[in-house]
Amino acid sequence: MFSDLRSFWALIHPERWKYFVGLLSLFLVNAADVLSPVFMAVAIDLTEAQLTGNAARTTPILAMMGLETTDFTLTLTLVLYMAFQVAANAFRYPMLMYVAVPSHEVGQSVRRRLVDHLLKLGRPFFDKARSGDLMTLATNDVNAVRMAVGPGVLVGMDTLFIVTSVLVVLFALSWKLTLIAMIPLPIIAFVTNKLSHAEHVRFRDVQDDLGKLTERVRESYAGIRIIQGYAREDHDRARMLDFSTRHLRKNLRLARVHSVFDPTLDLMLGVSTTLVLVFGGLQVVSGESTLGTFVAFLFLVRYLAGPMIGFGWSVSLFQRGRASLARLHELWATPVRIRDDDAPLEPTATHGALSIQNLTFEYGGADGAALQDISVEVPAGASVGIIGPVGAGKSTLVNLMVRLYDPPRGTVFLDGQDVRSLRLAQLRRDIVLAPQDTFLFSDTVARNLALTGDAKNGDVVRYARLAQLHDEIEGLRKGYETILGERGVNLSGGQRQRLAIARAIAADPKVLVLDDCLSAVDASTEEAILDGLDEVFADRTGVIVSHRVCAVRRCDEILVIDDGHIVERGSHAALLDADGWYANIAREQSREA
Amino acid sequence: MKPDSNKAPVAKGIEARALQMAGDPILARMLAEERVESKVWDTALLGRLLSYLRPHAPLAWLSVGLALIEALIMTAPAFLIGLALDRVGAAGGARKLDGWLAGFGRAEAWWTAQTQTNVIVMYGVIVGALWLVRWVVGGSTNYSMQVLGQKVVHDIRVQVFEHITAMDLGWFHKNPVGRLVNRTTFDVQTLSELFSNALAQGVRDILFVGVLVIVMIGLDLPLATILVGSLPILVAIALVYRHFARPAMRTTAAVVSRMNAWLAENLSGMRENHLYRQEHKRRAEFHALTTAHQTSVARIIQAWGLLRPAMMVTTALGTTLVLMLGYDRVTTGVITVGVLLTFLQYTVQIWKPVRNLTEKFNMIQTALASAERIVDVLDARPGLTDTPEADATLRVTSGAIEFQDVRFRYSSAGPEILRGVSFRVERGQMLALVGDTGAGKTTISALLSRFYDVESGHVRIDGHDVRDYQLKHLRAGLALVPQDVVIFAGSVRENITLGADIPEERLLASIAGVRADAFINRLEGGLEHVLEEGGRTLSTGERQLLSFARALCFNPPILVLDEATANVDTETELLIQNALDVLTKGRTSVVIAHRLSTIRSADLILLLRAGEIIERGNHAQLMEQDGEYAGLVEKHLRTATGVQ
């Protein structure tokens, strides 16, 4: 509990002065608010005195201030009442502006921190993460935290102020009656505690489930082509129905706690009111207190009503915020594994020589090492081709070069420096990987192409030409300014792939890595691209992964990887002579047609 | 894509500020969408929303009934306290409503020892009991309202999902997945607030005000007039507030949607963000959005910060007037002090529902905007449905395919993608489509499954136009291995069978046929291994094999393979080829391939260029023609072997 409060305080800390001003205003609001019923009491006493002709008696609270009811006329009383009300409300404005607005600021900073952290987390995290969960985190959970530090704090402090100030006034009016009215308080504390705990648990459960539901929906929409193509809509709907029903059940479980919360607090107020009515009434009868005091008492106890319900509300907000903050902290606690060393090496002049020494790597599943004892030397400006069966570890190898996953230290070197010791930004400037399946942002073609922003306008066209894409882009309605649909839906598969190649070239790296980037491109385009790449690779180091002999044929060295091992290596000619897997594949592919 | 040309009115004030802060072109578009005025009291919309209550009518009536009871009970304590006061106070007198309480009076008389102490205790017990009843009733009202709200929301959620999954692909291309997901979860969730919160409170509050007004008029008309008179002022204040807060609310809504879309996109594209060192740029983009959000939210709060005091001062004024007039009326003996007291308590009580409603206004507004967006989705008619002539008994049985002068474009303004394509394939034959990227091969396969309708011409299967089939029967007759592989989070088995009842042997045979058995066996749990979203922990080729196995497993009369082995090595590919000969015996297949070896044995090869068939025939014929195809083959041969 205290650690929770600490983490909330940490959130509020940068805004603490605003909160201070806001809460001070809140205090003034309450002070004025609590005092005004006193004047109501005076007005009633005056009325009664006028009616019965008896001299008006003075309520203790006025007596304490050295005043008497007879000092007041009705007009004066009412004017004072109004003055206090206006004052109370005037302070409401700063109260909101200095608590509610900063609370949103806290929300923004939580949101930013979340996104900042997500931007730092690497592949290993995103491989396992559920995007529905992450979305829920960024929307609902951030909001729940915001509610806790905004309305939660405001209402919570409100309760505190009002309850204390009302209690002070009540004690001044009649301490006996006050004690009697306070009988339900311990019960309230107990009940709120129990209920709010249940609410906390159930709310968290609902949020978790919402993440799953969101993900289910997202997958169905993203894979609609398959679902419709195989006419599996009915199955998919049935599954969604299950998810939705489960979500309904969990929500109802939460509703059961939630529904009794307010009424229960209200009941406690009712008990207080009843007690005041009985005992206060008896005091009036016995002449121990005035009618006005009794009325003020009733009103003040009612003043406790708002706060009591508010108290329940704020406890429940706090519980929800606590649940959400815990979820956020869980994410923030995910260590950023792929990051710069504390003292990263300053790069020496980059030439682009790659060296891999005795690299063994496993993903950390049960299925053993994905790569075993790989050693390769690629001198600056040279090129290496990688070929091998499905799932052999080709992509794994190139992913390690750019540290999408971290290779063990002392295994992968760029210009003699361990990639683990280089600055990430520097490494990824020098080595650019065009991945096997591209992601296109729903932005313009030009901006997708020049992602790094290093390329100038004319260059963009040049790179598009190199990837044999220029003509087709020109054919689009707005050329390079066409905004691509989600993931580039309005392009054909081959067009998307070529955009990925152009994008990688545009980043102008020292080492260019193409992971099977021509699989959806027809043979003659492929040929043209490969010719163009010769120019690109003239002053760069190249790594080309492909299933096709023609793509790797021109490389200085070709590696055949099977099941994580290098099984053959050498130049195209040498491998053909060796008459192994590679030669076999080459033969097959040349029989094509 | 949406034409960007729909000229949005120039953004002003807070909207312009937010746009400038975010510096985000997409936000501008979203804001324009939000600006489509949602009429708050759009009765059609409200009527439609209420119609969702119909299936739960008993529960709805129960809730309203309970709310009414609660409203009645809520007015009672103040009344009774005033009454008690008059009974014991020196200032007691005759009260107007006493007539109503004759029965009550008799009960009172039964209280034999009419000492004041007893009277007070009796009222205390009654008030206490009422509160207890209220606790029970209040809890039940809350719960039944919540159940009602959640059930309705569940219904809507399921309906929206079913509707969306029935839409056509063209529609999906115009509506990003992130947006559709938002409609189904986020917007529906917002709507739930309307049902379980606003509706519940609204009904109770309105009933409460009604009951209160009646009781007050019964007690004393002039005093009642003051209170009732303050209601329109309160409503007027609320309207002024709405006017000022509206643009800020709209901006906030737009910024929130933009933030969600931004997140969804960048979570999927995280790898590219890392590879191309976009972290700082993306960070800045998101921070700019949060700044815009903060500014517009602050504006809403500011409006609220002015509204609330205004309302409270109005109520205070009401109280003052009641006290002033009350003084007169009590001293002249028209009413008792107790009645005055009841009135004072009512002043405090009456404005609360109004305040609630205004406070809820924000929420109602958001909920209605969500409702409108949901309704928009529900009103979107799928561009493709079963035609009226569709024959429910028609099934794809043999698998003969015919295209007759098919012309097609993706959007009416777009370029013509297929320009008069005609061909015919008999049952059990293999059709191969080759040609440049972007020539229209994938488009042809999409027309077969009727993902789109042709502009002119006919696509026939088994001699019937595809429009004569019911969509589900047509598509059940085809299995498609698409160019971009789709893998769902779930077990390997589910991914292949898609939840259909497929005999184990056939499943295993399909897996073995595409050589996926080796890697599946390596996975922990084998077939039951649970894959991550999109199969992220598999290699690209492995994913493609799964997608291929899926098609074989369904094994319908027609198999469409769109680059189905593009990411597969040649050795595996050959093995698959052999297996296919056995597994798909008698099936018609449509193969799209860039590697000509795959299609050598095709019965018909079509060479496409820019939406037209430029050559056709089988391999031997085409080679003999010595046209483009032959050239292609030769070139291929040259480059592939490296023998210059």
Ligand SMILES: Nc1ncnc2c1ncn2[C@@H]1O[C@H](COP(=O)(O)OP(=O)(O)OP(=O)(O)O)[C@@H](O)[C@H]1O
């Ligand atoms: N949803 C779409 N909306 C608009 N245009 C599209 C859409 N899908 C494809 N196109 C355009 O239609 C043309 C043909 O696309 P299609 O996908 O049929 O080509 P393809 O022959 O399969 O190419 P590839 O070999 O590269 O896969 C391309 O120019 C493409 O840009």
Ligand SMILES: Nc1ncnc2c1ncn2[C@@H]1O[C@H](COP(=O)(O)OP(=O)(O)OP(=O)(O)O)[C@@H](O)[C@H]1O
């Ligand atoms: N993120 C990951 N987590 C766990 N295992 C993985 C992950 N990515 C790949 N693997 C596994 O590691 C092995 C090598 O995968 P990799 O992607 O390197 O293959 P590949 O040679 O590129 O194959 P392809 O030709 O299909 O692209 C495969 O068995 C694959 O299932």
Ligand SMILES: [Mg+2]
């Ligand atoms: Mg790979």
